[in-house]
Amino acid sequence: MQKVFNFNAGPAMLPEAVLLKAQEDMLNWRHTGMSMMEIGHRTDVFQQLVQQIEQNLRELMGVPTHYHVLFLAGGATLQFSMVPINLFTSQKKADYMETGLWSSKAIKEASKFGNVNIVAQAKKEDDLWTIPAPTEWQLSHDADYFHYTPNETITGLAFNHVPILKNIPLVADMTSMILSEPVNVNDFGLIYASAQKNLGQAGITLVIIREDLVKLPLSITPTLLEYATHVTAQSLYNTPPTYSWYILGLVLDWMKEMGGVTAIHSKNCRNAERLYDALDRSQGFYRSSIHPAYRSKMNVSFDLPNDDLLKLFLHESHASGLCCLKGHRAAGGVRASIYNAMPEEGVEKLVLFMDYFMQRFG
Ligand code: PMP
Numbered sequence: 001m002q003k004v005f006n007f008n009a010g011p012a013m014l015p016e017a018v019l020l021k022a023q024e025d026m027l028n029w030r031h032t033g034m035s036m037m038e039i040g041h042r043t044d045v046f047q048q049l050v051q052q053i054e055q056n057l058r059e060l061m062g063v064p065t066h067y068h069v070l071f072l073a074g075g076a077t078l079q080f081s082m083v084p085i086n087l088f089t090s091q092k093k094a095d096y097m098e099t100g101l102w103s104s105k106a107i108k109e110a111s112k113f114g115n116v117n118i119v120a121q122a123k124k125e126d127d128l129w130t131i132p133a134p135t136e137w138q139l140s141h142d143a144d145y146f147h148y149t150p151n152e153t154i155t156g157l158a159f160n161h162v163p164i165l166k167n168i169p170l171v172a173d174m175t176s177m178i179l180s181e182p183v184n185v186n187d188f189g190l191i192y193a194s195a196q197k198n199l200g201q202a203g204i205t206l207v208i209i210r211e212d213l214v215k216l217p218l219s220i221t222p223t224l225l226e227y228a229t230h231v232t233a234q235s236l237y238n239t240p241p242t243y244s245w246y247i248l249g250l251v252l253d254w255m256k257e258m259g260g261v262t263a264i265h266s267k268n269c270r271n272a273e274r275l276y277d278a279l280d281r282s283q284g285f286y287r288s289s290i291h292p293a294y295r296s297k298m299n300v301s302f303d304l305p306n307d308d309l310l311k312l313f314l315h316e317s318h319a320s321g322l323c324c325l326k327g328h329r330a331a332g333g334v335r336a337s338i339y340n341a342m343p344e345e346g347v348e349k350l351v352l353f354m355d356y357f358m359q360r361f362g
Contacts, residue, residue: 005346008324009153009299009337010176010196017257018200018250018341036246041239049249050235056252060261063185063208070207070227071235071245076102076175076194078225079205080109083171083190086217086227087145088114095119095143095168099131099159100152101330102173110147117143122157128291129157134164145169145189151177153197154328155289156296156335162187169213176298178206179255180340181265189213195244197298198340200251203244255340264340271338271347272297278351285362286334286354303333309361310334316357322350 006013029036030045039046054069063069072078083106084094092114096107099122110116117140120132139146146168151158153176162183163170169189178193185191190209196202207227214227223229229237258264276295279286279302286302288295304310313334317325327333338347 002321004321004323005342005349006323007336007338007342007346007350009328009335010194010339011202012197012337012339013341013346014200014247015251015254015341017254018247021250021253022247037243039242041236041242046242049246053245053249053252056249056256057206060179060252060255061183061185061208066211067185068207068209068211068214068227068231070209070230071240071248072205072207072230073203073241075202075205076173076192077105079173079192079207080106081113082207082225082227083145083147083192084110084113085221085225086215087169087171087190087213088217089144091142091144093117093140093143095140095146097131097137097146097148097163098122099149099157101154102152102175103147103149106147106149106173114144119146122152125291127289129155129289129294130291131157131159131294139165141168143168145171147171147173149173151175151296151298153299153337154301154331154335156299156301157290157294158296158298160293169210176337176339177296179261179264180268180298182261195248197337198251200247201244203241204248206248267344268297268338268340271342271344272300274344274347274351275300275336275338278354282354282358282362285358298339299335299337301327301331301333301335312361313357317350317353320349320353322346322353325350 026035057069094110095117097120098104098107098118107116119137119139122129122131146165150172170187171190172188174191174193176197179198190213192207194205209227214231216228217226279288288302304313314326325334325336327335
């Protein structure tokens with residue numbers, strides 16, 4: 001079978017070492033004589049696993065001790081609701097940046113629970129998408145929190161800095177960039193990310209929350225939607241997605257072996273540079289609609305001169321083992337998602353293909 005590089009936006013490519021380890025463990029995990037999938041979540045062996053995973057995550061991200069690390073279900077989408085439900089005070093007021101579809105969805109949910117002030121929206125300048133500079137933001141200054149999406153997965157529009165706010169907890173949906181670059185957790189009140197891009201398999205969601213933000217929300221709040229429930233139960237209030245948790249653990253082991261976030265970040269930068277360089281030297285054959293200052297290092301989107309060439313590009317790339325390059329249904333075009341697991345070899349092969357395609361049709 002030919003080697004395939006999977007550029008899907010999520011569920012996305014996993015490191016081969018992770019898949020091989022999962023295969024090795026499949027029938028007999030940690031000498032139990034059982035598959036990991038069959039192990040109870042209250043057993044000692046599972047408890048040891050979750051402790052190790054939390055420790056590795058804290059180490060890789062540098063999570064300080066006054067933050068809780070939670071592993072929840074419901075995807076990042078459930079966090080769109082859990083954040084306002086838990087973080088709103090009696091004034092129910094939050095600031096949101098609107099930079100794409102995912103932040104719009106977060107805004108829609110938060111608006112059900114309180115007042116959302118849209119601080120700024122992504123805008124086009126000279127036909128390229130940009131994020132307004134902080135000097136243009138309409139902050140409310142007394143918001144319960146400020147929410148933003150550092151990387152909009154669909155278009156590949158990314159912040160190039162962490163917003164600096166005084167005394168307002170910063171909440172970030174890091175779903176499509178978690179662990180891809182170093183971050184200072186102390187800058188944030190709450191971070192969330194679903195797993196199916198950089199953390200492993202779909203089904204589990206990471207939440208990192210500063211301890212003073214774990215409050216008791218309204219008494220009608222369902223138990224499972226309170227962060228306090230999961231803090232007290234150490235993410236084991238009910239049956240968790242055990243296998244997704246296990247795969248997340250293997251991904252973290254792999255990241256440590258690769259040299260941690262700094263080493264992975266260098267590799268990610270090289271991959272992104274190589275791809276954007278291919279776009280820039282194509283003299284408009286491959287067109288990105290993102291301003292160079294806000295280009296994502298995780299999702300590189302671009303278009304071709306017409307629909308026929310786009311179809312041919314997608315067809316031929318797939319046949320060459322470069323899979324799942326079709327853009328999101330809301331955006332069209334091509335999108336190459338190059339998360340942590342994408343080796344340099346995959347991007348090199350894509351760039352060679354792009355050059356060859358352009359030679360023939362450019
Ligand atoms: N936020 C971002 C930035 C995403 O990319 C996605 C999924 N692509 C989501 C939220 C929603 O995640 P989930 O499907 O896990 O709920």
